[in-house]
Amino acid sequence: xKGAERIEIDRRYCKGCMLCxxxxxxxxxxxxxxxxxxxxxxxxxxxxxxxxxCGLCEQHCPDMVLTVVAKKKGKEKE
Amino acid sequence: xxxxxxxxLRKDFLPFLFCPGCGDGMIVQAFLQAVDDLGCVDDLALTxxxxxxxxxxxYMHVDILKVLHGRAIPAAIGIKATNPSRKVVTFTGDxxxxxxxxxxxxxxxxxxxxxxxxMVNNQIYAMTGGQVAPSTAVGSKTQTxxxxxxxxxxxxxxxxxxxxxxxxxxxxxxxxxxxxxxxKKALNHKxxxxxxxxxxxxxxxxxxxxxxxxxxxNFQWLKDHCMKEEDPSKWAEIEAQGNIPxxxxxxxxxxEFMAEVARMNQRVKEAQAKGGDR
Ligand SMILES: Cc1ncc(C[n+]2csc(CCOP(=O)(O)OP(=O)(O)O)c2C)c(N)n1
Ligand code: SF4
Ligand code: SF4
Ligand SMILES: [Mg+2]
Numbered sequence: 001x002k003g004a005e006r007i008e009i010d011r012r013y014c015k016g017c018m019l020c021x022x023x024x025x026x027x028x029x030x031x032x033x034x035x036x037x038x039x040x041x042x043x044x045x046x047x048x049x050x051x052x053x054c055g056l057c058e059q060h061c062p063d064m065v066l067t068v069v070a071k072k073k074g075k076e077k078e
Numbered sequence: 079x080x081x082x083x084x085x086x087l088r089k090d091f092l093p094f095l096f097c098p099g100c101g102d103g104m105i106v107q108a109f110l111q112a113v114d115d116l117g118c119v120d121d122l123a124l125t126x127x128x129x130x131x132x133x134x135x136x137y138m139h140v141d142i143l144k145v146l147h148g149r150a151i152p153a154a155i156g157i158k159a160t161n162p163s164r165k166v167v168t169f170t171g172d173x174x175x176x177x178x179x180x181x182x183x184x185x186x187x188x189x190x191x192x193x194x195x196x197m198v199n200n201q202i203y204a205m206t207g208g209q210v211a212p213s214t215a216v217g218s219k220t221q222t223x224x225x226x227x228x229x230x231x232x233x234x235x236x237x238x239x240x241x242x243x244x245x246x247x248x249x250x251x252x253x254x255x256x257x258x259x260x261x262k263k264a265l266n267h268k269x270x271x272x273x274x275x276x277x278x279x280x281x282x283x284x285x286x287x288x289x290x291x292x293x294x295x296n297f298q299w300l301k302d303h304c305m306k307e308e309d310p311s312k313w314a315e316i317e318a319q320g321n322i323p324x325x326x327x328x329x330x331x332x333x334e335f336m337a338e339v340a341r342m343n344q345r346v347k348e349a350q351a352k353g354g355d356r
Binding site (some may be wrong): 010011012013015016017018019023038040058059060061062063065066067 | 079080081082087092093094098099100101102103104106107108113127204251254281293294297298
């Protein structure tokens with residue numbers, strides 16, 4: 001099964017709109033407590049193990065700050 | 079910054095001036111995806127007028143003319159006339175395109191100029207604080223219509239079709255996949271393409287028209303109200319329910335203006351070589 005190795009959030013430009021949390025079908029995000037450089041509360045990747053790497057959050061992010069990095073093939077069991 | 083942003087955005091212009099959750103940034107991304115898929119970034123030339131949506135093209139590392147309010151289409155025609163090899167794309171808002179610039183839309187469509195107009199419709203003048211636009215529904219309360227809008231709505235796609243556009247589509251920011259496909263079709267279409275994108279403006283549209291400033295609420299509103307229907311005879315029914323038909327509505331081939339000019343020039347030259355003048 002597909003999985004994400006990590007999800008990068010670019011803290012320089014995140015405006016905390018939280019559309020990623022709204023759009024994600026797999027409940028990966030929570031509202032976090034950390035602030036971005038623009039002083040907005042950022043999403044927190046709380047359940048990376050749920051991520052199916054569908055790319056919806058990355059594709060919808062209005063500030064293009066999300067990068068979903070897929071696990072490399074054959075690394076699933078690590 | 080995601081890889082698409084790394085590749086194509088002007089880093090020194092970031093962050094986007096758009097408010098949190100604005101649809102305009104989603105349109106930047108969808109457009110860049112289409113450009114990346116086609117590998118045509120070096121062929122592009124962009125123009126934009128004034129408004130939040132007019133900033134969409136400014137963030138891309140592409141030649142752009144940012145001009146007076148409403149005048150993005152004539153600027154694009156100028157580029158096309160002097161450099162027909164460019165794929166010319168105009169980013170404009172519902173106010174920029176249908177109000178102050180409405181006349182230009184009609185005549186560019188009528189002449190079938192080979193260019194793409196991307197009209198971002200948030201149903202309001204967003205940048206200036208939420209004034210009524212030609213795209214605002216009857217009865218809506220805005221900053222300038224506190225007792226309800228009396229003017230009937232102008233439908234950009236119907237105007238474009240009536241004026242002679244040869245490709246017409248409408249999608250929303252809730253349809254990124256379809257939008258990317260349509261962008262690609264338009265970039266390869268030889269003639270005038272009009273793409274309307276229903277987009278969320280949580281700040282002004284949210285405040286005045288939809289009653290919530292939440293990006294989620296405004297995004298969901300588009301999901302709930304934009305319905306795929308490509309048959310114009312069924313639009314009235316959808317619109318009567320307060321919904322918005324989306325889809326790829328029209329694509330036909332017609333003689334393109336700049337190509338016709340080149341043909342005419344050739345014809346006249348040949349006639350002159352024989353001693354005539356036409
Ligand atoms: C000649 C002129 N008239 C008026 C304005 C003020 N003005 C700036 S943006 C705008 C409306 C833009 O609305 P729209 O095109 O819908 O863009 P949005 O901000 O909603 O994306 C107006 C009236 C101006 N800049 N120039
Ligand atoms: S890639 Fe898909 S599943 Fe993974 S976090 Fe984003 S929206 Fe959720
Ligand atoms: S005012 Fe509306 S359209 Fe303009 S940047 Fe803010 S959310 Fe976007
Ligand atoms: Mg507008």
